[in-house]
Amino acid sequence: MSKRLRRLELLAAQLKQECLCTVKELAAQHGVSERTIARDLDLMREQGLPIDADRGRGGGVRLDRNWGVGRLNLAYHEAVDLLISIEVAERMNSPLFLANLGTVKRQLIASFSPEKRHRIERLKSRILIGVTASTQVQSGFSSPPETVVRHVHQGFIDQQRLAIRYRREDGAVSKREIEPHYLLLKYPVWYVIAMDGLRDAPRTFRCDRILESEMTDTSFRLLPKEAFDSVLAGNELLV
Amino acid sequence: MSKRLRRLELLAAQLKQECLCTVKELAAQHGVSERTIARDLDLMREQGLPIDADRGRGGGVRLDRNWGVGRLNLAYHEAVDLLISIEVAERMNSPLFLANLGTVKRQLIASFSPEKRHRIERLKSRILIGVTASTQVQSGFSSPPETVVRHVHQGFIDQQRLAIRYRREDGAVSKREIEPHYLLLKYPVWYVIAMDGLRDAPRTFRCDRILESEMTDTSFRLLPKEAFDSVLAGNELLV
DNA sequence: ACAAATATGCCATTTTATGTCACATATTAG
DNA sequence: CTAATATGTGACATAAAATGGCATATTTGT
Known part of the structure; x- marks a missing residue:
């Protein structure tokens, strides 16, 4: 087999693309008999694909118009x-x-x-939605750097200490060590709420002002939510 | 067949759920020989599934951790x-x-x-993104009615004339006939830009104030973009 | 009435999948 | 180093499934 599997995949793709096919055409295209195509269609229906068939002259086979736009394979x-x-x-x-x-x-x-x-x-329990911000995202800094996104996916929050380069509003760039605890969205700006390693106090950083971030393996201190009450006030958790 | 197809689906799902399985376990669970599972795995690999195998004591088979979190089947x-x-x-x-x-x-x-x-x-060519609105979505009217969404999917824009019941800011509800041409988002509020059938002039309606909408089969007049210049000014098309 | 299309059943034949056994290779525990 | 567990692969007989061909019913447009 595997031949049949391939054919079934092809058939599904084909039916999605073209509106109406006759069994005869399909059989010729795939080099099998019409009977086989009929059986394939049966199997596909059995598997839940909504295949419509118009009988009679001028008829044919097609996928239900509103059905599955293919399958998404997501990483x-x-x-x-x-x-x-x-x-x-x-x-x-x-x-x-x-x-x-x-x-x-x-x-x-x-x-x-x-x-x-x-x-x-x-x-999700570390994401906060705040009120809409009055500021705009800095032009030229519209995306947070790749590294921030990557760190988020790797368990950024509540696990890793980061070394960042941060650009203050006046343009000055400084290095900091932070322990990130929450992400806050005041649309359209994302903030990181973190313990500032140098001052040992909670602080809020704009994601679009973080120029670079790098994991450091210094230990991370788990802190209760209360430690951040001052900066969290007025914002709602996503979950 | 179809037995094997089912088994392959199950296997994929299983490998996604559990981190590490031995071929022996899988064979027992599916009531087939280990050789068959091995062949199934071969086939799955051939189809592009990133199946990792750890050989040796404590080994087993698993799906690459960052791979396909299932497939989405979308209507x-x-x-x-x-x-x-x-x-x-x-x-x-x-x-x-x-x-x-x-x-x-x-x-x-x-x-x-x-x-x-x-x-x-x-x-998409009928969707406009405007500046962020200062108003909030009306509480109690946070969602546009089902019907509006349905009409959008059925080719709402530029095709159908709608009869709507509309709630003015002062609370008064009136009936109108509109020919919708554009959707406008001034976050967080969606608007419909349409020809008002009674006054025969372009007008803007808030989606969250449309209480009901119904298709009418009265003819629709295609109009050039210029007809709406007065209400479109300052907003950008999505595409 | 006729032609063109799907739908379905049956059966002989061909192809594929499966189980079994043997052996190679990789990894870990002791 | 060795024994114990893993996967990986090849060969072969056999069970199972897919296929083709044919007959027939049914629907539909001309």
Whole structure:
């Protein structure tokens, strides 16, 4: 086999692309008999693909127009980004294009392994949504650097001490050691809430002003939420 | 067959859930010989699944940890919502969790049929992103009604005349006939830009104030963009 | 009425999948 | 170093599944 598997994949792709195919055409294209194509279609239907067939002259076979736009294969970090993006968008309550994303979210969550689900829950419990900011994202610094994103996916929050280069509002760049505890979105600006290693006090850093970040293996101190009350006040947790 | 297909699906799901399985366990669970599982794994590898194997004592088989967190099967309207949501989020430039969504977008677009791709392009060409609004979404009216969303997916823009019940700021509810041409997001509020059938002039309606909408089969007049210049000014198209 | 399309059943034949056994190779515990 | 567990691979007989061909029913447009 494996021949049949391949054919089934091809058939599905083909039916998605083209609107209406006759069994005869399909048989010729795949070099098998019409009977075989009929059986393949049966199998695909059995597996849940909504294949419509128009009988009679001028008829043919097609996939239900509103069905599965293919399958998305997501890597872990893609899935996390997608899930968090949807949840943030939901929280930000601009609902027109969110109506049908509930099922997407459910599918995403269901497909995580328990271990990953836990990791994501912890990440979410460290994300805060605040009021919309009056400031704009700095032009020229519109994206936080790659490294920040990578650190987020690697369990950035509550685990790793980071060495960063930070650009103050007046333009001066300084080096700092921080222990990040929370991410805060005051749309459109993301902040990192962290213990400043030098001053040993909670501080808030704009993600778009972090020029570089690097993990350091200095130990991380777990701190209770209360330690951050002063900077967290007035913001809501994502979960 | 179909037995093997099912087994392959189960195997993939299982390897995603559990970190490490021995071939012996898998064989026992599926009631086949170890040799068969080995062959199944070969086939899965051939199909592109990144299956790692640790040989030797304590070894086993697992899926690459960062690989496909399941497959998403999306219906058309889910895929559209997802795509538009991502693009809107990108345009709104709050980038922390958008870093890895480029590939998701590409997969989505690639999986649309040409016809659907065209439909989506047209929808996108009718979406405008404006400046962030100072107002909030009306509480109690936070979601536009189901019907508005449905109409969007059915080719709402530029095709259908709608009868709506609209709630003015002072609370008064009136009936109107509109021909919708554009959707405008002034975050967090969505607007419909339409020809008001009674006054025959362009007008802007807040989506969260549309209480009900219904298609009417009265003819729709295609109008050039210039007709809406007065209300479109200062807003940018999504595409 | 006729032609073109799907849908379904049956059976002989061909192809594929499976189990079994043997052996190679890699890793870890002791 | 050795024994114990793992995966990986090849060969071969056999069970199972896929295939093709044919007959037939059914739907639909001309």
